[in-house]
Amino acid sequence: MDAVTCHYCGARSLIDRGRKPTTAPIPQGMHVVRVAPPSGNVAATVAGAVVGMTVLGAIAGFLALGPSGASGAGARPLLGAGPSTYFDDRPMIVDVNGDGAPDVIGKSSIPAREAWIGAYDGRDGKPIWKTAVLAKDATTHEAKRAVVLGRVISVDALGKAQAYDLRTGTPSWSASLGEKARRVCQGDGVIVVETVDDAKHGLDPASGARRALAKDAACNPVPSSNAAPGYKLISWSDFDKHGLPALHGIEGMTAHHALVPSGPGPRFMLGRRSKGSQVKMVAAVDRKKVLWKDVVPGVDPLTTNVMGSEDAAHEGGLLVVPYDMKDHGQGTRLACFDGGTGKRLWDVQIHRRSQVSRGIATSADSVFYATWTALYVFALKTGELRYMIGTEF
Structure with missing residues (x-):
């Protein structure tokens, strides 16, 4: 390798093994890391190169972070690869x-x-x-x-x-x-x-x-970085004015948020189990009447994390809800329910990476789930991964 990219911050560094002097200028924004040339048998050389690349990545990251140790973007491209998008x-x-x-x-x-x-x-x-x-x-x-x-x-x-x-x-x-x-x-x-x-x-x-706008001018929802049109997420303090059950109004569940579709049909309460181990739950209601309720995870609930943002999306009578695993190495999953009956239609792994979410949106045939590095697109009816935009870190 002549250059290495830090896993953590994306900084690139030139590798100088002292083989030959050079007077070429150093590219702007790059550092030089001087290391001893490899020696010994092939196996040792390969092993040393792997370890060396990891250490060089850390060194490059440290140099890029500076004294404060704070990275502005947290990029994690692959070693030796071009810049991640x-x-x-x-x-x-x-x-x-x-x-x-x-x-x-x-x-x-x-x-x-x-x-x-x-x-x-x-x-x-x-x-x-x-x-x-x-x-x-x-x-x-x-x-x-x-x-x-x-x-x-x-x-x-x-x-x-x-x-x-x-x-x-x-x-x-x-x-x-x-x-x-x-x-x-x-x-x-x-x-x-x-x-x-x-x-x-x-x-x-x-x-x-x-x-000029009238005082009561309309402000209709549009696709935005705030929210998706077609429904809105509200917190428990707004439940009463929407005619929904209170924070503790559903037996066995504490509902902190609700997804309210703009059209007719059930509303969906989002929260956690109120008795026993904390697990994410969802319930469909018609005003105060509970139509159905269930735990969100389609895997062992005790292996999942109840903390994190409360998010969901609704399209064509289907409700999709993401949830995180306790083990960060297991990442995040996505569950889909029939909004009318509560039947679980599918439950799939989104990724085994970050548990940081940028938001979720839907179309008539797809679910779009964004982390802070990539967008994952699934078929709405089956949960099959269609494609991905961006780079997993």
Whole structure:
């Protein structure tokens, strides 16, 4: 190997074994690690190389982290491989190329280098377009992204809204809101941005010009980095105004969240078992009446983790709920229930990697589950893995 990439932070280092002097300049951003040339029999050389590569990766990571020891992106590409590409966003599902099939939009990145918003074909995950590199303030957790009225909207942490054309990803216009965004939604032919000061800003989809909004202007959900349209997740403090059972209103279950579809049909309470060992549970209700309830895990419940974010998605009468295993090496799984009967339709392993979730979304035939490095796409009716966007770390 002439160069090595750190598993942890993505830093690349040149390897100098002292074989021959060189006056070539060191590429920008790279370090030089000097090691002794290999010696001894072949087996020892191979073993030493494996150990050496691991140590060099750690050294390169330490050099890149600096005195603070804090890595900005936590990238973990393979040793000796090129830079990893991550998909690290709640997936936004919308027809990008006009073929009638839903596609995927979300923030992607090469860790510790650059980030952009990309569109991917929903059939196979192949790239359709990508924006120019995003400014740092457009990549933080305070930044918001959404797809509304033919535009992809990115609002950075400084309140600057940048619009891109949905079909091509080319910049359309920009506008300053003067405040951080809470969410982006759709009004009557206008893009609406709610800011953290409870104000609503109307923007013309074609030009970005300010549009006056009525006090009670609509703010309809759109595919966004906040949530998916078609349903909403609420916390227990909002149960009463939706006519749902209280926090402890279902026997044997404590429900902290609920998934409320926008149309008719049951609502789904999400929580944990209230007696005995803590296990994730789900229940379907018609107002206060319990239609069915079950544990979420389709494997031994005591091998699963009840902690973590409470997330779920709903599509075509089917409810999908992710859950984590206690052993981090076993990763995260996804369970699918028939929303009307409670029948478990499938339960599959998403991955055996990170238990950090960026969010879940659905289309008529697929489930899109994002970690902080990759997007996994499953068939909604069978749970079969269709493809993946990004790099597992």
